[in-house]
Amino acid sequence: MHLKANNQFTNELFQLMNSIKQPHIAVIGAGFSGAYLTKLLIDAGIRVSLFEKSRGTGGRLSSCSLDNHSADLGAPFYTPTTPAFKKWLDQQPDIATWNTKVIDFSGKTLPSETFHLAIPKQSSLTRRLIQGAHFAPSTRIAKISHNANKQDHKNSIYDDDGLLLGHFDGVIITAPAAQAGPLLNTTEIPRLATAYSNIANQITSQASWVQVLVLKSSDRITPDLIKGEHKLLFRCIKNSSKLNRTDGLGNDVWVIEANSEWSELNKNSDPENVRKQLTEAFLKLLPIQPEILATRTHRWLYARHEAVDEEFIWDSETCIGACGDWLAAHHLEGAWHSAKMLAKTVINKL
Numbered sequence: 380m381h382l383k384a385n386n387q388f389t390n391e392l393f394q395l396m397n398s399i400k401q402p403h404i405a406v407i408g409a410g411f412s413g414a415y416l417t418k419l420l421i422d423a424g425i426r427v428s429l430f431e432k433s434r435g436t437g438g439r440l441s442s443c444s445l446d447n448h449s450a451d452l453g454a455p456f457y458t459p460t461t462p463a464f465k466k467w468l469d470q471q472p473d474i475a476t477w478n479t480k481v482i483d484f485s486g487k488t489l490p491s492e493t494f495h496l497a498i499p500k501q502s503s504l505t506r507r508l509i510q511g512a513h514f515a516p517s518t519r520i521a522k523i524s525h526n527a528n529k530q531d532h533k534n535s536i537y538d539d540d541g542l543l544l545g546h547f548d549g550v551i552i553t554a555p556a557a558q559a560g561p562l563l564n565t566t567e568i569p570r571l572a573t574a575y576s577n578i579a580n581q582i583t584s585q586a587s588w589v590q591v592l593v594l595k596s597s598d599r600i601t602p603d604l605i606k607g608e609h610k611l612l613f614r615c616i617k618n619s620s621k622l623n624r625t626d627g628l629g630n631d632v633w634v635i636e637a638n639s640e641w642s643e644l645n646k647n648s649d650p651e652n653v654r655k656q657l658t659e660a661f662l663k664l665l666p667i668q669p670e671i672l673a674t675r676t677h678r679w680l681y682a683r684h685e686a687v688d689e690e691f692i693w694d695s696e697t698c699i700g701a702c703g704d705w706l707a708a709h710h711l712e713g714a715w716h717s718a719k720m721l722a723k724t725v726i727n728k729l
């Protein structure tokens with residue numbers, strides 16, 4: 380009995396000492412770059428607390444529910460451009476490939492295309508990657524402060540009610556450029572403000588309107604992807620054709636993406652007006668007029684960035700940094716690369 384108590388005490392002491400010695404990083408944003416960075420840091424023995432303003436993970440990879448259906452609201456799929464990213468995707472247990480039947484907006488059949496995507500929905504990937512982190516959803520970070528006089532845990536973060544959420548060895552922001560800038564500025568570290576403003580001057584971001592439509596099933600709407608030149612549309616994706624996405628009722632779920640120019644021009648339009656225009660443009664492409672069972676309209680204010688070639692921001696004195704697709708390339712692979720390169724630097728430093 381005595382021995383057991385002693386062992387238990389030693390164990391607890393060991394755990395306590397370990398948790399004190401283990402570096403602790405706050406990651407802000409649970410999109411793909413935040414989730415992947417979290418995984419890399421945890422694998423390297425670093426403790427991670429992850430803060431996300433939305434209710435779940437995914438960011439621009441998130442999915443939504445509409446009645447009994449789920450649809451990918453952000454990136455519908457990804458196309459690796461380097462062998463390294465393709466290899467990484469192929470190693471993930473929840474990533475599959477999707478062979479699509481493609482037509483253009485005039486109805487002409489195009490060569491089929493193969494994409495990578497997560498199953499059963501895009502956000503499944505980020506949800507798995509963050510395992511092992513302390514995850515705080517619905518928490519918007521509004522301020523980061525640095526106290527150089529402290530011995531350790533020199534960085535503190537606060538939510539938008541001014542509530543102190545903890546002290547950390549490092550803080551990494553993975554929000555899109557327009558949201559990362561104001562946060563970096565709250566540190567009142569001139570080096571970080573300068574690093575951001577030098578980059579921000581070169582970045583432009585574009586909005587994207589997305590319309591989800593649940594249609595009563597029709598065998599006559601056969602393509603998985605409709606794309607090409609269109610004054611309003613960028614592409615239309617049959618979400619229900621993706622692997623593991625059927626609703627069991629046989630209905631079709633389409634995700635209609637407006638093109639960047641139209642989305643930017645209509646950035647502040649009434650969603651109801653956007654819904655009407657996108658639905659009408661899509662229905663004109665079809666050989667029949669199916670019954671619409673449900674709709675949802677979503678605006679991404681910072682959907683895509685004209686990225687800069689910086690990879691990441693990192694201030695080694697304060698251990699505050701940023702990564703994301705806006706720092707590498709304007710797609711998922713850019714977010715992956717940026718997070719990977721910053722993780723390497725952080726792991727070497729701590």
Ligand SMILES: Cc1cc2nc3c(=O)[nH]c(=O)nc-3n(C[C@H](O)[C@H](O)[C@H](O)COP(=O)(O)OP(=O)(O)OC[C@H]3O[C@@H](n4cnc5c(N)ncnc54)[C@H](O)[C@@H]3O)c2cc1C
Binds near residue numbers: 412440452562636702
């Ligand atoms: C409609 C659409 C289609 C796309 N299509 C493709 C495609 O075909 N192929 C491709 O490769 N890529 C595509 N992309 C781009 C791809 O989705 C992004 O490159 C990638 O998901 C970016 O990941 P990220 O982690 O850098 O940023 P995000 O996903 O934006 O993650 C940032 C996270 O930070 C959170 N956050 C922000 N501020 C705070 C705060 N103050 N406190 C707490 N949390 C905060 C946000 O809520 C978000 O979850 C598309 C994007 C959109 C929107």
